[in-house]
Amino acid sequence: MSEIYLPLHSGEAPQWLLSRMKKLADKIVRVIILEYGELEFLRRISDPIFFQSFSNVLGFDWNSSGSTTVLTGVLKAVLNKPDFEIRVAGGKGANAIRTPEEIRKFALEMSIDAEKLIRFSRLSAKADNSALIDGYTLYHHAIFFTPKYFTVVQQGMNPEEKLARRYHWSVYENIPELRDVHSGIISDRIENEVVNMISSKSEQAVEIGVDIIRDGSFRRDYGRLLSIVRKDRMIYVPRKIDWKAVEKAYQLQPERFEDLLLVKGIGRETIRALALISDLIYNVDYDKQDPAKYCFAVGGKDGVPFPVRRDVYDQVIEFMHELLKQTDLESFEKRRALERLHRSFRT
Structure with missing residues (x-):
């Protein structure tokens, strides 16, 4: 290096x-x-x-x-x-x-x-x-x-x-x-x-994240995520999700992660939450290596x-x-x- x-x-x-x-x-x-x-x-x-x-x-x-x-x-x-x-x-x-x-x-x-x-x-x-x-x-x-x-x-x-x-x-x-x-x-x-959702190692986690937005289950899974992490204070879960942006993304039905990312208001808080949901609820890990x-x-x-x-x-x-x-x-x-x-x- x-x-x-x-x-x-x-x-x-x-x-x-x-x-x-x-x-x-x-x-x-x-x-x-x-x-x-x-x-x-x-x-x-x-x-x-x-x-x-x-x-x-x-x-x-x-x-x-x-x-x-x-x-x-x-x-x-x-x-x-x-x-x-x-x-x-x-x-x-x-x-x-x-x-x-x-x-x-x-x-x-x-x-x-x-x-x-x-x-x-x-x-x-x-x-x-x-x-x-x-x-x-x-x-x-x-x-x-x-x-x-x-x-x-x-x-x-x-x-x-x-x-x-x-x-x-x-x-x-x-x-x-x-x-x-x-x-x-x-x-x-x-x-x-780190949370690296643009790594090939995160491909499955990305697919799950897009699916969660498309099927409208993000709010439900986010609530489940909060329940899980209450027992583990070491995991940071964003508390300020732009729910209007999430709703807009749901209406747009993005086919790819790139389309989701370009929705105004979809930022690092939402992406981090999606990564954690994939990892802690669906047991599909994302790339954490810098x-x-x-x-x-x-x-x-x-x-x-x-x-x-x-x-x-x-x-x-x-x-x-x-x-x-x-x-x-x-x-x-x-x-x-x-x-x-x-x-x-x-x-």
Whole structure:
């Protein structure tokens, strides 16, 4: 397992640094797209280690959670222009809320289906916020797309613990079923227990949950669940269910979990309750293992190295080195960029 330290950080990058990052990012992005194509660029963005390394090469404080929001902002500035056939919509806070509006604008320019991308965007956000219940709440959401392919990078926070977690989705051509959709999740720590209803190990529990909604038995089973857990105070059962949303879902008769999840008001409380009902009443377990693949190491903020498997290290270094060689940067600028990358991977 690779380790990276990423404390929750609310600061912003200074303008002089952002300006420099955009210039360097533009050169690197052009090389990737020219040599490897748009699809490979999306695949690289969906790789948590490459994403973190890219931020470091550009000069941002690599071990800050702000690297996610800053790099996304830099890539939006670089990619959202006629030179490229890749667009980035969304971002942090209010920018995330404007994602559908931005998708429609770019889709019109590129003559592609906006509603498909908007559905994927909404589904990915709802999945990581409500169907993967790991203690983190999303505050950053960005979708990267070409006329044919798309991926999502989003980040959640646990403000009480001052922890952050970044979710990278695989690259897709069509909207996927919500099952093992991540190419990687990178986190401050691995949680002891989660509710992961987007794991293939939860497939039967998901089917039971959808059936409970469709046949109208959720309220009855929820009452049975409360009776069971009164004897076990260690089990957390949500007490605030949006019953209007449950009724709306019943009327809509969702055929798939994805349809249920997109019903307004169906959130993590309802999904957790459905998972517990499946487990404790119908004896069909759900996946409780944290799917995070990379764990941020414990350490101080500035200049703390993070250990990465040697083969991953070598691949990223080699790829970045090749990219920088092909840019028109001055030699000293290339050396400085590589030094920043090497420092971040120092073991």
